[in-house]
Amino acid sequence: MCRWIDSRDHSKRVSYELRSNEKIETGQTKRTSLATRCIYDIRDYIVRRFEGYGNSVEVIINKPIDLDLHLIWFLSAPGHRMPKPTMFNPITNATSYTQKVEGPIFPGNGFVVIWWPRQNNN
Secondary structure, eight states, X not given: OEEESSTTOGGGOEEEOOOOSSOOOTTOOOOXXXXXXXXXXXXXXXXXXXXXXXXXXXXXXXXXXXXXXXXXXXXXXXXXXXOOOEEOOOEEETTEEXXXXXXXXXXXXXXXXXXXXXXXXX
16 A cells, blocks of 8 residues: 555655565565655655565666666675675666665665766767
């Protein structure tokens, strides 16, 4: 479910809620997808932080051809008993950007997507 935090003030953005009709058992994983449509300004950013534990995340961004973007990750430093997350190189083209992280994901981890107009280098 996606809803405006304050429908009179869209600058406060939206809140999201994901629900599952299935029980997730210990050691079991479920694939979840959350799609967001947004371009607030031509030069802007969006922050997403995870509230729960997980294992592996893939961010797929579809964008207009005239925008460039960069993805910055917030990943917790694992303890000596936890494996370090593996960040794969992004796969990019003129209209998409995809990057995957495999390994433990903790509450507070997340990412920032920053975008800006593509420079015309004629």
